[in-house]
Amino acid sequence: MADKRTRWQSWRAARAQALAAPDSWLGLVGLFWLDEGANAVGADPAAAVRLPAGAAHLGRLDCAGSAVVWHPAAGDAVPLRTDVGGAPTVVEHGAFAFFVIERDGRLAVRLRDRGWAATRPFAGIDAYDYDPAWRIAADWRPLVPPQTIEVPNVSGDLSPVRVEWQAVFRVGDAEVALLPMRVSAEGVFFVFRDATSGRATYGAGRFLDAAVPADGRLVLDFNFAYNPPCAFTPFATCPLPPPENWLPFAVAAGELRYADGH
Template identity: 60%
Template sequence: MSAAIRLPAGSCALPNKAFADWRQARHDELAAPGSWLGLAGLFWLEPGVNRVGSAAEALVRLADGPAHLGDLVWQDGRVLWHPVSGDACELQTDSAGKATVVDVENWSFFIVDREGRLAARLRDRDWARHRPFAGVDYFDVDPAWQIEADWQALSPPITMEVPNVSGDLKSVEVAYQAVFELAGQKVRLLPMAVSDQDVFFVFRDRTSGKESYGAGRFLKTEPAAEGKIRLDFNRAYNPPCAFTPFATCPLPPPENWLSFPVTAGEMKYRSGE
C-alpha cells in the first residue's frame, strides 16, 4: 500500500497538553538512572554457582570494581546471592513482578526469568553522565490516527507462540481482537496482554526499519468499553530493544504486521554515536 494512504478525518483533536505530558513522562523515563539506556550487560546464568565481579572468569562481568564481588547460586528453583562481604539472601526474579535489585556503587543487577531461563541484567546508574539522553523523534501528531476499533471476542480463543529477540517462545492466549477499517481495508490487531488497567499490543508496519524501529513498536490503550477500544497510534512507542541490546523484547506476531505505514508515534531512536 502506498505511503500516501488517506486516513479518515479525525473526529476530535488530540489534547495538546495531554500529549505533551505523555511525551514528557516518556522522556523522563528514558533519561532516568533506571532507564533502558543504562543497561550494561545481560548474562545468562548456569545452574549452580555463577561468579560476579570484574575478573575475566566472572560469569556476570562488571566493567570495574572488585574482582570477586560475590556469587549467584541457582539451585532448586531459587537464586541466592552470596556476597563476599555480608549475609546471603534470596533474590526474587521479575516473573512475579518486581525483581530484587542488588546495588553496588554505581552498578546494580537483578534477575530476569524468560520462560525458565534466568539471566542477570546489569545496569550502570551513572550512564547519563557519560552520554546524556537527547530525546526521541516523533511523527507529527495526527488525530486521524486515533482509531475507534471494535473489540471482538474470539471463540474459541487462540494460542500464539510469540518469539522474543533472544529466540525464546512464549505462549500467549488471545481471547479478543481489535478490528477496524482503514482506507477500505479491514485490519485486525491481536493483543499481547489484557488487564484491568490496559491492553498491550505489539505491531510493525511499513515504516518499520525505515522511519521507525525495525522490530516494531508497542502500544498501550485503555481497557475496552461497550465493545469498543480506542487505538491511539500517536502514542505508539519504541520497545526497550530499540535502546539497548540487553533487553528481551517480544516481537510482533505475523497477524500484527500491518501492510501500510503508521506515520504516528515514536520514530527510530538515533543515539548520536
C-alpha cells in the first residue's frame, strides 16, 4: 500500500510540473484549421493563423495534402513535420510557438504562448485521496464480434475506432465493461465518465492508462484517472467517452475538476 501511494504521489507531482511548464496545455492560445494551398500567419486580423501580437505578416503555410511547408516572410522555406509520426516541427516567434497537427485527414495549427504563467500561474489541481479500493483487477476479454464504434471529440467530429477487447470488472453488485480507445505495446488507453462527471470531476469525462494485460487480466487503477487536455484549454481536440464507457456509479478516485477550467 505504501509503495502504491508513493508512486501515486510521484505521479501527481509530475502532473503538476508538466501542467505548470511553458509548453503546458494551459499555454495554448489558438487552434486554426488550415485550407489546401496558402495560409497566412501573423497578427493581421485576416490571417488564417492569427497571432495575438507581433508582425502583421510573419509568413505563410502552404498545404498540399498532408505536406506542409513554412515560408517565413524573411528566410528560407522549411518543410514541417506534423504530429502524426511523433513530435512535430515547432516554429518559434518570440514567446509564441506553433506546430501542425493532423486529425482525421485535416490539418490545423496549434498556437502556444510560452509565457502564459506570468499572467495566470498554475494553481495546481486537486484529486481524491488515494484509495486502494479503486485499484481493480479486471478480466481482459475478447469482444466477439469486434466492433467499430464512432467516438466523438470536443469539436463535434466522429472518428471510427475498432474495438477487439473489453475490460470487465465488478463494483459492488454491478458488472461493467470498459472499451479501450487504443491498445498498443505500451499499454491500454481508456476514456470514461461516471456519476461524478460534471459535479466533482470534469464534465466531459476522464482518461485512464493501464499497463499491458497479462494472462487475461488487466489492472485498472482509477486513482490515476486524469483530466483530458480539453479540461485546461478550449484549443484541444480530445476524444469523448462513447456511451459504452459511461459508468453508472461514482468513481471517487483520480483527478478532480480543474478549478480554473471552463
